[in-house]
Amino acid sequence: MKRIADSTVRRLSMYLRYLEDLDTRGQQTASSDELAHLCGTTPAQVRKDLSFFGSFGKRGLGYPVHELTAHLREILGLQREWKVIIVGAGKIGAALANYRGFRQRGFTVVGVYDHDPAKVGKAWGDATIRSMDSLAQDIQREEAPIAVLAIPAENAQAVVDQIVAAGIRAILNFAPTQISVPPHVSLKSVNMAMELEGLSFALTNAGLLDQGAA
Amino acid sequence: MKRIADSTVRRLSMYLRYLEDLDTRGQQTASSDELAHLCGTTPAQVRKDLSFFGSFGKRGLGYPVHELTAHLREILGLQREWKVIIVGAGKIGAALANYRGFRQRGFTVVGVYDHDPAKVGKAWGDATIRSMDSLAQDIQREEAPIAVLAIPAENAQAVVDQIVAAGIRAILNFAPTQISVPPHVSLKSVNMAMELEGLSFALTNAGLLDQGAA
DNA sequence: CTAGCTTTGTGAAGATTTTCACAAGCACCA
DNA sequence: TGGTGCTTGTGAAAATCTTCACAAAGCTAG
Numbered sequence A, B: 001m002k003r004i005a006d007s008t009v010r011r012l013s014m015y016l017r018y019l020e021d022l023d024t025r026g027q028q029t030a031s032s033d034e035l036a037h038l039c040g041t042t043p044a045q046v047r048k049d050l051s052f053f054g055s056f057g058k059r060g061l062g063y064p065v066h067e068l069t070a071h072l073r074e075i076l077g078l079q080r081e082w083k084v085i086i087v088g089a090g091k092i093g094a095a096l097a098n099y100r101g102f103r104q105r106g107f108t109v110v111g112v113y114d115h116d117p118a119k120v121g122k123a124w125g126d127a128t129i130r131s132m133d134s135l136a137q138d139i140q141r142e143e144a145p146i147a148v149l150a151i152p153a154e155n156a157q158a159v160v161d162q163i164v165a166a167g168i169r170a171i172l173n174f175a176p177t178q179i180s181v182p183p184h185v186s187l188k189s190v191n192m193a194m195e196l197e198g199l200s201f202a203l204t205n206a207g208l209l210d211q212g213a214a
Numbered sequence C: 001c002t003a004g005c006t007t008t009g010t011g012a013a014g015a016t017t018t019t020c021a022c023a024a025g026c027a028c029c030a
Numbered sequence D: 001t002g003g004t005g006c007t008t009g010t011g012a013a014a015a016t017c018t019t020c021a022c023a024a025a026g027c028t029a030g
Helices: A006-024 A032-039 A043-051 A065-075 A091-098 A100-104 A132-142 A153-165 A192-207 B006-024 B032-039 B043-051 B065-076 B091-098 B100-104 B132-142 B153-165 B192-207
Strands: A082-087 A107-114 A127-131 A146-149 A170-173 A186-189 B082-087 B107-114 B127-131 B146-149 B170-173 B186-189
Touching (some): A006 A065, A082 B192, A091 A107, A153 A170, A192 B065, A192 B107, B006 B043, B082 B132, B091 B107
Parallel strands (some): B146 B170, B170 B186
């Protein structure tokens, strides 16, 4: 099987979101053109993306919304529940622990962990904050495959090494630093400062042609 | 001037982060090889990225750390202060308002806004939560060019239209929905559920070759 | 001053991703 | 049953991004 590009997976995820909307509203079929318009891409792109995984559409008609939704869920591995642990009970950790979008998609937070003894034991939504000491065994006991890292950059790599050793298989990293993992562990990083810097660049370089800011 | 790829800008941002570290530690020069290693890319990529903007290095020696740091700051438009407003005083808004990384990089939060009358007036870090009604005039008075959107998907496009009309020039969107802006406004979206789904996909498709999870 | 070692800057090659364009397939209608 | 209109699926072309490979340039030592 050919390798699937990261950008493709991202778009599949977006298609799924909008297909679910259409499905809820009872729409039977959707054309690549309609999906493309909703998702801000092109019809050809939609068709190419989907065609990696099979022929889901009917020519002349479009794609069956409900059926394609199910197919995409399966492709993305969302037909099951994923157990997730959150490491770091700061503001970002709080936002993530409460995020409805996760649960809606089948991601269940089974534990929140923090270094700080003052926070350990406090209830937080459904979960109670636990000590980092129990992190490794909890990963193994719960068989949680995914960890979300919401801790400062300094400790990040050390914590990663720890949870990788405990058997974690995927990490979503919010710490603003490069971290490295063995090849069998998947890693995605989100860096908010970096995103803002991208905007700063865009503003600065449009500004040269446009009107210089004060 | 040739168009700069988004991925290039992202890497520049990363180079800057690590160069600052090196600079703090007093290191004089850094080779493309060293930078690449720190940032998880290749030496050729580093050189190519930098060469878009000029010749900053010395052959046989590498790049002068302090000088290149300054160049990158200028390229990214970080030599000035950027005023930022945050729309949405939920958990995500809270995390962003408190995020040190923003201020460190020259992004100053000049206002936090929320729809909910119960929240309006409360102090939040340095800022006080204000009503959405004052949003438009505040953008104009403060000349804040950047908005961070941390609100539910439903209202997102409406709020965007509002702040675009008020003269915002860049938006960092955390609402899990596609939004559209006129061409003179820059837009970046961060979607945490989508990132997790990317991990789910990776796990699912590695799992077929590896050992299926329970 | 020259030889030797190192590292940049960059055209060209290679790889990947997106767009184009059109034949093939399906539904509907008369 | 055959014609018409629409939309998919997909090779091929175009565009974009990354890697390669090497000449040019600087530094050090003798």
